[in-house]
Amino acid sequence: MNRANLWPVAMMLALAACAPKAPPPSPPIVRPAVARAVLQLQVPADLDPHGDVVIPRDAIVHKGSLPGVFVLSKHKHARFRLVKIGATTAHAAQILSGLSGTETLVLPPFRGVHDGTPIHPQPTTTRGPHGSR
């Protein structure tokens, strides 16, 4: 944990000490950063003839029963994005709704990746056998 993360914890502990009645708020969760390959989607390269985005099938992840993908946020965090999946092949999946085609996807393995995990992006060289290209 870096120093910047410690300050809010310390302040919260100090606050908690002032009010003995309430249980202290639990410290913010620490999600260890992981290095993962990412995929920058591009328009129109990643669109199919219908105009829907096509992504690698293994980029799809389920949170509970919700189908989605991890999108790399501005602050380099993996954020879960709900998607509606259309036709799928062995390697590719058509996304009917949820992606615009300009996002950066986090690629598997998803072990250790949660909604909000910081990601050190590793550029991919191969785009994989998906999409219309």
Add this chain to the structure above:
Amino acid sequence: MAAVDPKPEGPLNISGRLTRYFIDSKITILVVIVAILAGILALHTTPRTENPQIVVPAANIIVMKPGASPREVKNLVVDPLQAILRGMRGIHHTYGLALDSMGVVTVKFQVGENRVASLVRLYNKIMSNMNRMPPGTQQPVIQPLDVNQVPIVTISLASAAMSGVRLRAIATEVLHHLRRVPGTSHAYLIGGERRKINIVLHPRLMRRYDVTLDDIRKVVQATNVEIPSGHFTNHNRRATIHAGTMLRSAKDVGRVVVSLYDHRPVYLRDVATITDGAGRIKTVHEIGFGPAYTHARPPDIDVPEVTIAIAKRAGTNAVTVADAVLHKLSALQGRIIPDTVHVNVTRDDGQRANSAVNTLIEHLFIAVATVVVLLVVFLGWRAAAIVTITIPLILFVTLAVDDLEGQTINRITLFALILSLGLLVDDSIVVIENIFRHYAQAGVDRVRGAVNAVNEIGRPTNLATLAVIVAFLPMLYVSGMMGPYMAPIPKNVPIAMLTSLFIAYTVAPWAARMWLKGEGGHGHDRPGILQRGYARIMHRLLSRPWARRGFLLAIILVFAAVLALPALRVVSFKMLPRNNNNSFDITVRTRAGSTLEDTNRVITALGDIVRRNHYVTSYDLSAGAMGAINFSGLLRGETLKKGPAVGEVQVHLVRKSERSVSSIAIVRSLRPAIDRLAARTGAMIKIVQHPPGPPVRATIMAEVFGPSYRKVAAIANNLRYGLFARMPHLAGVDSTVPHRSTQYIIKVDRKEAALHGVSAAQAAQTLKGFLSGMSGGAVHIPRAKEPVPIRFRVPIADHIGPYDLGKIFVTNPEGREIPLSAIVRVIKRPGPEPIYQKDGRNVEYVTAGMSRGSPVYPVLHMWQYLKHHKVDGVHLKQDFMKDPSSLHYGLRWSGEMRLTLNVFRDLGSAFGVAILLIYVILVGYYRSFAIPVIVMGSIPLTIIGVFPGHAALGQYFTATSMIGVIALAGVVVRNSLLLIDFILDYRRAGHALTEAVVQAGAVRLRPIMLTALAIVLGTAIMVMDPVFGGLAISLIFGTLASTILTLFVIPLGYFAYANFSERGGRAPRIR
């Protein structure tokens, strides 16, 4: 008390007789014990609620007419239905909404109508008029909207690792246990995924094996039967028989033979993929955790959740029911709920009500303590102790009466008690003081002395108490939702006053006889510095006519200046200020045509915004549906909202006792970020704070009526983007005028269909099956707690566009397959627009909330603007109260403005009636028309304190402030009444006019000050309350101003009157 010589002993009045009976009776001690026991019992058994329960019988009537356009639905269903309903008794408003294939009429009955009777009448009326519904309409569904449907406890079970089906199954199991808790009623689940057998058909394979959707559905339904078919009896045994084959699992379904191909059976699994699980996602419910969350955090930011919502039965105590539910829940944890599931109680109204009530009981104790300190200072500890004993007795009796009446203990009840505290010590003080005076005379029999003392002051005390009661009673007749909301005040204060009178005549003299010492000697009769100063000023004023006139003129000038304060907006009006709450909601409506994924993105972004606030413990995110309903949402009609474009965020904050920042400030700090998000995404985002009083549909609401609906919509849009958008401090401006959406009409070409031998109905049925799936009964899984339906559908990929109809086939009677594209045409056109109606007339609503301030002033401003400007070339006729004419374009201002006007109108009339009643009583007492006018002169003097008090503390003049003004009428009349009474007594005893006036004032100075201080100190604790602060400010400042001025103005007024009558040759009549 009366400083004049006691009257010769005559027959005792009712007060004296009461005292004589109780003063040495054993019953008195019994009265004390019974009062204490009843009070303690009431405190424990009376149901507690945060606010009084308002009964607003209302119902949604939902009528389906498949295929009808909104205009058709309006003409054939909504219009006749409203016409039928408007003939019913007790209906307040009907709201119509005509949608595609569906009509909804919301009926609101008058507040206070009996709920059960109203609903029975509603059912009767609709069922007896069913023949007037057009053919093709389905049976109407009547949904009563009931406060008791609102969940008091919501429990969130969340897990990111578990599937939605599994989570829901666990929640169902938990719900099953929690339903057994006594006192619970409506209990249901929100979120998660129902278990379904999903049959995903592959059109390509279906064509290959030559099976159609309809074939498959029929076969599955025909297979899935099992019926009791009688019994066998043999070997002296009887056994029942069930015949048939029930489908019990996904595997079973897959083994169904759907047709024969090449002399071999074709199984369903050959043409479809069959899964047992969630199926298509239609709603998303998640929970996220803020910085103030106190339990273990899950690794994900937002976690899918299932919410268990539990409502209580009518008449049960929310506190005990909620406690029992949560107790049961903790027993289930670890046994039925796995430890990996995060369990959070996201709503606990029992705890909320309890802490609200407990806080106020604490405040009540503080108020009692301050009054006691005051009494000790003024009366000495013995007298103070006696008065102090009477306070809890009176409060206990009042609470017990509430319990017997079936009322609840709520915030308003307790405010009523705090409010009456200052008034109810009065009677005992008066009695004790007079007894004390009698005992001070040497050689007085203790019993006789006390009885005489009470007898002496009986009549004026009765009258003064009556005046206070009469001031409050008209408030019972306040109309609308505010009536029942405020009702505990006019109910409790009179009860407390009557009880205080009784206790003052019974328990107080009894205690005085036992404990009051005769020789007190804290200088009652020796005039103090205050009295001497008062006498000097009065002498000066009385002796110089110009000084007298100057003084009265100055008072009138000050009065006029104070009246100018509201006009200059130094004091602003508002119905009720906002409350500091532990939660608030953010509702979202994304643009028409948005998908669930779009809405979920907005919702997630909102979660990110609220998560930054330090006081947020958790928040529930819902997309595609609303979260657990609350009372204000119920009345705003949120039960009807669903679909991919709606969503809601319910934000839960740290308890208000443990946070220094009010929820109002938290909302204000979040608003800029939320507004930016709304601008970026084009979504309609509204922050809904729970109102302290009755909820309204919107803070500011303009109802636009007119002959042409198209024009009405144009005007409404114009108002929304023009006038409303320009007004400062308005937030979340919205209208019911819909955004353009697209609709595809798939028209069956009748000629082509006939040539191919296919009926139009068959084509439509097939299309529906392909597009939205089809239900094929349910599999029979004995252990499942919810039905497990069989859903047929075609993979979404195959119907992404309207031009893919070539892939769908219908089979004609000759067995030939016809592609749907051969017999239908696709037309793209704008989607049908809903039609809104109110009381049978077309209307569009333009609504807005307030980011700060009172809605009164923006509305007045817009009203002024529209008076002089045209909108869309039309001059709008504006109204506040009555319906605008149906021939012209008109606008009615509704929402909180309307409620504010209604409430102030009702409270104003209550005030008028109270003043009239007080006058009548006083006329009866003095047998004069003029003297009551002088006595009541102290009422307007209160205003001199009330408005500047609000201005000084920067508070709104609210409905509770107005209640304070009404209460003041009773309080201050009491002061001037006793003052005039003394003057008259002195004059009767033969004193000169000037002397009588000055002496009476000097003698009454102390008790009047004592009474005023009791009220000020008793209510001081209320000043900080966001809702009842206004009441406290009115009482404190009004009492102070009126008390000080009464001491001068009333004697001067009487002096002038007496002088005038004497000069006119008539002596003022003294009774």
